[in-house]
Amino acid sequence: MFSRRAFLSRSALIGCSLAASPLVTPISFAATPGENRLVVIILRGGMDGLDVVQPYGDPDFARLRGAPGVADPDGPVDLDGFYALHPALRPLLPLWQQGQLGFVQAVSTPYRDKRSHFDGQDLLEAGITDLSRGLSRDGWLNRLLQHVPGAGAETAYAIGRDSMAILNGPAPVSGWSPDADLALSPQAMRLAALVMKDDPLFETAMARAFALADSDGDPVAIDGGTDEMMSMIESDRKASRGAGAESRIARFAAERLRADTRIASFSINGWDTHEAQARPLGRALARLSDTILALRDAL
Structure with missing residues (x-):
């Protein structure tokens, strides 16, 4: 008998990257009341704010x-x-x-006169005042969700490959990475539907996973063979690491925010410029500008 376990274990051979796929993550959809949206972008490292907005x-x-x-x-x-x-x-x-x-301008967390960007960043995302009692791994944005009536897993999105400590905690949060994709032949999708049909929860989760994977603009059902499926997935992975990756994340966030999602958070790396920073800081700021404008335009 061809079981769900067998289907999942063999899916990689037909183009489903399980390690990064939403197929193995039950996804539920819920909306919070109201029409306000919140996007939090973490700039990882140590941005020189005096060079960004120069007094x-x-x-x-x-x-x-x-x-x-x-x-x-x-x-x-x-x-x-x-x-x-x-x-x-x-x-x-x-x-x-x-x-x-x-x-x-001229604001800071209480983390001063220390040398670790990592500790300072963890404190910022946790929303606590000091590290003397250890670091709470609950993020302040997750704690906010716990006080929003009707919040569900689709209410908040952690987007990208980086760990989002700001959204860690008991409130449900959905995740998506630009290198996650599904690519199945129509026959494989039909087979999956048949295998899952006796398990309503898994069947629903699978259907929503297909919808989520399809929402980035790449089709889930591929008429070509295994080589085409794997090529599409590899192309997604390369795109997620190349130029414009942040803009792609921003466009995905905007698409979810136009639907039921109300809160999204992702990060942009590359802010540890230290010295001779003119060129690397300019590149990082250009990516930030592109991301903000992509988000604005897509919304």
Whole structure:
């Protein structure tokens, strides 16, 4: 007899990447009341905030870092006569001018005078004030969900391959990674339906997994053979590690937010620039700008 266990164990041979697939994760759908959405983007590492939003009107800034050339069309972008925006964020200037973008300067967690970005980041995501009693692994965003009436697994999404400590905790959270995909032949999908038909919970979870896998724009049912299925999955994996991966995550988040999802969180890496940072910081900020605009446009 061909059992569910046998189907799952053999699915990798017909193009289902189980290690990254939503097929093995029961997915439920629920909406929270209201139409507000919240997206939290974690910038992992140690961003130099003074270079992102530059207080060039402060004489100490000019003395220590040099006066930015706000008159240079390729230089920092003046915001209000005191602050200037890093030139890599120039595409976001219309959002600032329309009152849709703001910056909060000179704030910090209580984690000061230490050397670990990892501890500081964990404290930020946990939403606690110090590490003296150890780190609570419940994230503050998960604790918020526990107080939202009607919150379910589809209410919040942790998106990407990185562990999202901010969403750790007992409240249910769905996850998606841009390199997760399903690719099955129509015959394999029919076989799966037959195998699962006597288990309503698994049958429902499988149908929702197919819908989720299909929602990134790649079809789940592939008429080609195993080589085409595996090629599609490998293409997804390469795309998730290449240029534009964050924008793809943003577009997926927007699609879920247009449906039942109300909260989404993902991260962008590459902020440990340390020294000689002009080029790497500019690249990281350009990716951040692209991500924000992709999210805005897709919503």
